[in-house]
Amino acid sequence: MSGKEEIQSLEQLLSKLDVKDLESVNKILYGTGCSKLEIPNIQVEDFEIQSYKFSCPREQTRLPRITRVGVFQNKTPLETWAPIQEQRQALHNLAEKAIETAAKANVNIFCFQEAWTMPFAFCTREKVPWCEYAEDAEKGPTTRFLQNLAVKNNMVIISPILERDEDHNDVLWNTAVVIDNHGYYLGKHRKNHIPRVGDFNESTYYMEGNTGHPVFETEFGKIAINICYGRHHPLNWLMFGINGAEIVFNPSATTGELSEPLWGIEARNAAIANSYFTCAINRVGTEIFQNEFSSGNGKPAHKDFGHFYGASYIAAPNGSRTPGLSRINNGLLICEMDLNLCRQTKDFWGLQMTQRLDLYAKSLTVAVDPDFKPQVIKRI
Amino acid sequence: MSGKEEIQSLEQLLSKLDVKDLESVNKILYGTGCSKLEIPNIQVEDFEIQSYKFSCPREQTRLPRITRVGVFQNKTPLETWAPIQEQRQALHNLAEKAIETAAKANVNIFCFQEAWTMPFAFCTREKVPWCEYAEDAEKGPTTRFLQNLAVKNNMVIISPILERDEDHNDVLWNTAVVIDNHGYYLGKHRKNHIPRVGDFNESTYYMEGNTGHPVFETEFGKIAINICYGRHHPLNWLMFGINGAEIVFNPSATTGELSEPLWGIEARNAAIANSYFTCAINRVGTEIFQNEFSSGNGKPAHKDFGHFYGASYIAAPNGSRTPGLSRINNGLLICEMDLNLCRQTKDFWGLQMTQRLDLYAKSLTVAVDPDFKPQVIKRI
Numbered sequence: 071m072s073g074k075e076e077i078q079s080l081e082q083l084l085s086k087l088d089v090k091d092l093e094s095v096n097k098i099l100y101g102t103g104c105s106k107l108e109i110p111n112i113q114v115e116d117f118e119i120q121s122y123k124f125s126c127p128r129e130q131t132r133l134p135r136i137t138r139v140g141v142f143q144n145k146t147p148l149e150t151w152a153p154i155q156e157q158r159q160a161l162h163n164l165a166e167k168a169i170e171t172a173a174k175a176n177v178n179i180f181c182f183q184e185a186w187t188m189p190f191a192f193c194t195r196e197k198v199p200w201c202e203y204a205e206d207a208e209k210g211p212t213t214r215f216l217q218n219l220a221v222k223n224n225m226v227i228i229s230p231i232l233e234r235d236e237d238h239n240d241v242l243w244n245t246a247v248v249i250d251n252h253g254y255y256l257g258k259h260r261k262n263h264i265p266r267v268g269d270f271n272e273s274t275y276y277m278e279g280n281t282g283h284p285v286f287e288t289e290f291g292k293i294a295i296n297i298c299y300g301r302h303h304p305l306n307w308l309m310f311g312i313n314g315a316e317i318v319f320n321p322s323a324t325t326g327e328l329s330e331p332l333w334g335i336e337a338r339n340a341a342i343a344n345s346y347f348t349c350a351i352n353r354v355g356t357e358i359f360q361n362e363f364s365s366g367n368g369k370p371a372h373k374d375f376g377h378f379y380g381a382s383y384i385a386a387p388n389g390s391r392t393p394g395l396s397r398i399n400n401g402l403l404i405c406e407m408d409l410n411l412c413r414q415t416k417d418f419w420g421l422q423m424t425q426r427l428d429l430y431a432k433s434l435t436v437a438v439d440p441d442f443k444p445q446v447i448k449r450i
Numbered sequence: 451m452s453g454k455e456e457i458q459s460l461e462q463l464l465s466k467l468d469v470k471d472l473e474s475v476n477k478i479l480y481g482t483g484c485s486k487l488e489i490p491n492i493q494v495e496d497f498e499i500q501s502y503k504f505s506c507p508r509e510q511t512r513l514p515r516i517t518r519v520g521v522f523q524n525k526t527p528l529e530t531w532a533p534i535q536e537q538r539q540a541l542h543n544l545a546e547k548a549i550e551t552a553a554k555a556n557v558n559i560f561c562f563q564e565a566w567t568m569p570f571a572f573c574t575r576e577k578v579p580w581c582e583y584a585e586d587a588e589k590g591p592t593t594r595f596l597q598n599l600a601v602k603n604n605m606v607i608i609s610p611i612l613e614r615d616e617d618h619n620d621v622l623w624n625t626a627v628v629i630d631n632h633g634y635y636l637g638k639h640r641k642n643h644i645p646r647v648g649d650f651n652e653s654t655y656y657m658e659g660n661t662g663h664p665v666f667e668t669e670f671g672k673i674a675i676n677i678c679y680g681r682h683h684p685l686n687w688l689m690f691g692i693n694g695a696e697i698v699f700n701p702s703a704t705t706g707e708l709s710e711p712l713w714g715i716e717a718r719n720a721a722i723a724n725s726y727f728t729c730a731i732n733r734v735g736t737e738i739f740q741n742e743f744s745s746g747n748g749k750p751a752h753k754d755f756g757h758f759y760g761a762s763y764i765a766a767p768n769g770s771r772t773p774g775l776s777r778i779n780n781g782l783l784i785c786e787m788d789l790n791l792c793r794q795t796k797d798f799w800g801l802q803m804t805q806r807l808d809l810y811a812k813s814l815t816v817a818v819d820p821d822f823k824p825q826v827i828k829r830i
Contacts, residue, residue, distance in 0.1 A: 080478050083471045091463045098460050099479075101711035250829060257827040263804045278806060283813070287828035302801050304684030304723050305810040312817050313824040331481035332722055332769040339719035342712055343684050389712040421682050424643045426658060428818045430685040433663070434811035437692050444693040447637040448667035449630060 076326075076377055081393040103390030107406050109175040116167055117144065117400035121175065122384070122392040124347075126408035135409040137290045139317065139347075140177035142168045143382045144400045145355030150189040154202050161187055162215055168402055169216075173223035175404050178251070178290040181228040183351050184298045184321040185244065187212050188232060190353060193269035193375045194363045201275070204234035207247050207258045221253030226288045228295060230321040232275075233258070242276040246295040246321065248286045256286050261297035262306050268328055269365050269375055270299070283309035291316045291409045298322040301336045301350070304343065311344030312427075316409045318346055323353040325376035333381060334394075341385035345415040345422065347407055354380030354400060387415035456706075456757055461773040483770030487786050489555040496547055497524065497780035501555065502764070502772040504727075506788035515789040517670045519697065519727075520557035522548045522566075523762045524780045525735030530569040534582050541567055542595055548782055549596075553603035555784050558631070558670040561608040563731050563762075564678045564701040565624065567592050568612060570733060573649035573755045574743045581655070584614035587627050587638045601633030606668045608675060610701040612655075613638070622656040626675040626701065628666045636666050641677035642686050648708055649745050649755055650679070663689035671696045671789045678702040681716045681730070684723065691724030692807075696789045698726055703733040705756035713761060714774075721765035725795040725802065727787055734760030734780060767795035 077083065084095060107121040128134065147160040165182065172180050184190075188203035205212055212231055220227045226249065233245035244261035260279030264272050283306070285294045294315040300306040301320050310318050320337050337350035355378055362371040381394035384405045395401035416422050436442060457463065464475060487501040508514065527540040545562065552560050564570075568583035585592055592611055600607045606629065613625035624641035640659030644652050663686070665674045674695040680686040681700050690698050700717050717730035735758055742751040761774035764785045775781035796802050816822060 077474050080475060083467065083475050086467060086471060087463065088466075091466060094457050095460060095463050098710055099714075248827075252829075254829060256829060262809075263806065265804070266800050267798065278804075282825050284825050284827045287826050292826070299804070302723060302799065303805060304688060304719075305805070305807075308684065309810070309813055309817075312813075314826060329769075330478055334479075335715055335719045335722060335769070339684075339715050342715065343682060389709075389715070418647065419682065420646050424645070424658075424679070425683060425685070426643065427685075427814055429642075430689070431811065431814035431818050433689055433692075434807055434814060437689075438808045438811050445662050445664050446667050446672070446694060447628075447664045449632075449634055449636060 076398050079381065079394055079397050100393070101388065101390030103386055103388055104392050107404065109404060112171055112174050114167065114171055116164060117142070117402050118396055119171070119402045119404065120393070120395060121404040123406035124386045124390060124408070124411065126411040127414065129410055132410055135291065136406060137179060137317070137409055138175070138177045138404060138406045139349060139384065140172035140175070140180045141319070141349050141351045141382050141384070141403045142180070142182055142401070143352055143354045143380045143395055144183065146189050146357060150191065150357055151360040154199060157189070158187055158203070158211070162212070166219060169219045169223060169225065169227070171402060172404065173225060177225060177404055179226040179228070179288070179293060179317070181319045181321060181349060181351060182230055183353050184230045184323045185232055186230055186321070189357050190323045190375060191359065192272045192275055194359055194361065195271050195274055196361065201242065204232040204242050206236060207231070207233045207245050208255050213247050213249065213255060216249050217253040217255070220249045220251055224251045226251050226290055226293070228293070228319055228321070230295070230297060233260070243279065244272065244276050244297055246297055248293070250288055251290070256288070257284060259284055259295045259297070261300060263300045263303050265299040268367065283313050285310060285313040285315045294318045296320050298324070301340065304340070307340035307344055311346055315346050316412050317349065319349045319351065321351045323378060326379045327376055330379055334383070338385040338389070338391055341387055342389050343421065345387040345419065346412050347384065347386055349384045351382045352380050353378035354396065354398065387412050456759070456778050459761065459774055459777050480773070481768065481770030483766055483768055484772050487784065489784060492551055492554050494547065494551055496544060497522070497782050498776055499551070499782045499784065500773070500775060501784040503786035504766045504770060504788070504791065506791040507794065509790055512790055515671065516786060517559060517697070517789055518555070518557045518784060518786045519729060519764065520552035520555070520560045521699070521729050521731045521762050521764070521783045522560070522562055522781070523732055523734045523760045523775055524563065526569050526737055530571065530737055531740040534579060537569070538567055538583070538591070542592070546599060549599045549603060549605065549607070551782060552784065553605060557605060557784055559606040559608070559668070559673060559697070561699045561701060561729060561731060562610055563733050564610045564703045565612055566610055566701070569737050569739070570703045570755060571739065572652045572655055574739055574741065575651050575654055576741065581622065584612040584622050586616060587611070587613045587625050588635045593627050593629065593635060596629050597633040597635070600629045600631055604631045606631050606670055606673070608673070608699055608701070610675070610677060613640070623659065624652065624656050624677055626677055628673070630668055631670070636668070637664060639664055639675045639677070641680060643680045643683050645679040648747065663693050665690060665693040665695045674698045676700050678704070681720070684720070687720035687724055691726055695726050696792050697729065699729045699731065701731045703758060706759045707756055710759055714763070718765040718769070718771055721767055722769050723801065725767040725799065726792050727767060728765045730765070731762045732760050733758035734776065734778065767792050
């Protein structure tokens, strides 16, 4: 544990400004397209709730396509060394509360944080017992559990888990499972880019995904999932856009010292560059492990992963965004959006039309040649 | 003219927070890698000066490669309808002061805003007299003028101008000229992506650039230029990175209502995603034209382009950034950086290693096929 006092949120600090100044700051930092959304007064003890909506002009030839998204950030409820079955059950219990609460607020699409059924144990480099958290994507206990909740609540659920692929020699993947609102397993996406950064030793557990950049066409919109470290890769975001995504979820697990100044930048830039909505979801809290581990930074071995700073948020194609959830507490962020805003933004900014994909298809093909020479101009 | 009072800067508003809160806000918003740089006390009336430096650990096998960059944002000094020769001369006079001032602070590389030798007249869609501002990139009066200043001050100068290409039928381009510190014309880059957004009618003047993504190898680092609207295109930023850029300048002209919430996001995301420094330079002030024009937004014809909000800033590969210059005044932003931070960041984050360029070269090649079908998963 870092021992220092974590601040509640950026927004809580900014709220100390006077009203007029705060309005100007918010306009520059967050744009003007987002406002509070009224939802039923729901009493829950386990997490905070924030709700917003993005504005969108009416069109003449299309009806609005209103969708409500819910994203959930949470601590692991038990000690990381509690038995696996108990930890998973505690997480399932919390998840059920979150989904039922989201349902009361008419959420249509719900997404958890990365590897939500387990502690983020990849810092340890231990295989035991963590590999035992892996589940079959289609028939594992978590998918079965969520299928019931999905059909009961008429909700699409995105469930990022550690996947065990029994059909291919028991290998592991970092995978997001998509369950549709009728409870059917719609498919899965495997994390395309795997970090080798600090405590993120994930490349010792699983490889780069082999599922491409699928977009899942649901009753509530065309959605995709860019898992965690993939948010650093603009090409990953781009391909989801090319495949037609309207909302891209970014379930993550990232810590303050490593990435906090980047957090508000990357998913939001992706929303702007690709004219779709993005939902950035981070873990929250500090996870302590039983055995000490080193972090490849010259410092002594220790038992915690640093502070997961939460601050989950949603960004719109026009560059507006919601405030962030808390940096320290469990939270459910609900956001209503009209998916028509995607095409409207494409028409307005013209980024797809002016994108010159053909140029870059050729440039990248040249660049990956081992004999590639960069285009450098210098005085001879 | 909008008539409303423009705020000084985001930073000026945030400075009303108490010291401890401001420190926390800055850490989240701007990272911790940037601090004030002491420079000689220089008295100038025409523009404000701000100076910063980015920190960078020492290496064992490479000496630090310290470079000082200066970027300049300015209003057009005369009325837009003043004679062309007078306007250009007034801008040259201001430029000379800026460069001489930067030289006193030991700046090595200097960059102007987009199309700095003229009003940003593309809003008017008039060809007369604006096309007359165009100059030959290599032998035009502005390049000749700057060559003298470059050699006198031992400074690389990037000069974004409207280019007249006499060798190819007199066509126009939006071009950045690079002059090395010995006064030699090093080469040019033509803007790759041309906007069709609101008053940015640039596609009626010039086409998408045909100079690829050149990186200019200078004595002070490998530099590139992503002109204005190209900052919305992650692939454009990417190719400069692939070609080895260490600093990418983004000379721009963009207005508040259109893009301000995006401004702090895009160039900074590019710095993070490509592990190089980026310098985002915006015009400042409101330019009024003699003849009214409409903006394609259903509103009455008018004579101004809206407020260019300045706020030029520099971002580092590790995600830290400088504060922004003023939203309302001319400004010179000076920043010292160790270019070794680029490779250090590549080693730390591993974004190039994990980039899977081969995957995307193939994916984009498939995507540009007119018969391309997106990867969509739906229940049958």
